[in-house]
Amino acid sequence: MGRRHVGKRDAKDIAKERIESLFKLAEHEARFGDFRRSRRYVSLALRMGERHKVRAGHKRTYCPECLVFFVPPKNVRVRTGRGWVSMTCLDCGHISRYPIRPGR
Ligand SMILES: [Zn+2]
Numbered sequence: 001m002g003r004r005h006v007g008k009r010d011a012k013d014i015a016k017e018r019i020e021s022l023f024k025l026a027e028h029e030a031r032f033g034d035f036r037r038s039r040r041y042v043s044l045a046l047r048m049g050e051r052h053k054v055r056a057g058h059k060r061t062y063c064p065e066c067l068v069f070f071v072p073p074k075n076v077r078v079r080t081g082r083g084w085v086s087m088t089c090l091d092c093g094h095i096s097r098y099p100i101r102p103g104r
Helices: 008-032 035-051
Strands: 076-080 084-089 095-099
Touching: 008 035
Parallel strands: none
Antiparallel strands: 076 084, 084 095
């Protein structure tokens, strides 16, 4: 039942689940393991997201430069200002700034 209609949508759902679990692994490695492995999981997740055209909805939880998963305050410094937040990667020094949307 339900198996006959395995189409693109299902493949996407599977990809999304895999991406989720890759990010969980990335977080775990950043927390308890090593950053190199964390980066690998993040890049795998991103690649999978690209291949399946799935948004890996996890921007801001990893460094856009070195791809390590952010675990504050261990490897990222988060500062907020008026309408923005900046995240400094303590591993590679990359600073990213994002606007904060009101009401979120
Ligand atoms: Zn970095």
